[in-house]
Amino acid sequence: MGSITRGALIVFEGGDRCGKTTQCGLLLKALVEEGIKAQLMKFPDRTTKIGKIINDYLLGNEDVEDHVVHLLYSANRWEAVPRMKDLLSRGTTLIVDRYAYSGVAFTAAKQDFDLEWCKMPDVGLPRPDVVVQLKLSTEAAMMRGGFGQERYEKADFQAKVANNYEKLKDSTWEVIDADKSIEDLHTELLTLCKRVIKSTENKPLSALWK
Numbered sequence: 001m002g003s004i005t006r007g008a009l010i011v012f013e014g015g016d017r018c019g020k021t022t023q024c025g026l027l028l029k030a031l032v033e034e035g036i037k038a039q040l041m042k043f044p045d046r047t048t049k050i051g052k053i054i055n056d057y058l059l060g061n062e063d064v065e066d067h068v069v070h071l072l073y074s075a076n077r078w079e080a081v082p083r084m085k086d087l088l089s090r091g092t093t094l095i096v097d098r099y100a101y102s103g104v105a106f107t108a109a110k111q112d113f114d115l116e117w118c119k120m121p122d123v124g125l126p127r128p129d130v131v132v133q134l135k136l137s138t139e140a141a142m143m144r145g146g147f148g149q150e151r152y153e154k155a156d157f158q159a160k161v162a163n164n165y166e167k168l169k170d171s172t173w174e175v176i177d178a179d180k181s182i183e184d185l186h187t188e189l190l191t192l193c194k195r196v197i198k199s200t201e202n203k204p205l206s207a208l209w210k
């Protein structure tokens with residue numbers, strides 16, 4: 001009997017309205033149709049107890065001190081780690097909508113936060129096999145539906161977030177221009193993700209920022 005090859009950890013990052021959710025959904029559907037085991041995950045996961053506090057915070061229903069909310073976002077990822085490791089080891093590819101990079105890029109865009117401090121709580125999370133950054137100008141994002149409804153959805157803040165992403169990029173990043181049709185972007189991302197899934201089959205999972 002052949003051993004089970006692990007699934008790939010594929011993370012999507014980007015500024016507001018860059019199309020992550022749309023593309024993650026299309027990707028999942030296409031992979032499953034091709035017989036590849038895959039699941040979606042989204043951070044913040046607003047369904048857990050911690051996620052519910054974050055949701056209230058994002059909607060402006062609750063004020064949470066900035067350091068505290070940073071740690072809650074991280075805790076919201078750590079609580080998912082046992083499930084993530086289990087699924088990956090059983091050969092399921094995870095398509096993840098935002099991860100630790102959002103945690104760092106958004107908090108470090110606030111006043112008086114140091115980027116290195118922001119990384120600390122997420123050190124040791126499963127390291128993605130690829131981080132796909134969907135790049136969209138703030139002007140283009142503002143023309144898309146829903147911009148400006150939640151905390152952080154302001155042009156100057158989003159510019160600081162983009163600047164922080166630049167500082168976080170490493171060899172696992174693929175930066176993709178997201179200012180194109182949903183279909184064209186999907187075709188490009190599907191090709192990229194299938195290549196990553198193939199290339200990570202026999203690689204051990206490693207730890208983030210270690």
Ligand code: Z5A
Pocket residue numbers: 014015016017018019020021022023043044058073074097098099100102103104106107144145146150151152153178179180181182185
């Ligand atoms: N945050 C944080 O601070 N710390 C953390 O650790 C984490 C997150 C994990 C909520 O995240 C906030 O939490 C987020 C970062 C912070 N704040 N901001 N900004 P979220 O992921 O739940 O929510 P979001 O960033 O606002 O993402 P979104 O609403 O899910 O947007 P999206 O996924 O990038 O885009 P979309 O929903 O696929 O598309 C948006 C609209 O554009 C929609 O009407 C689409 O139909 C349209 N669209 C999509 N693609 C296209 C193309 N190609 N052309 C034209 N129109 C398009």
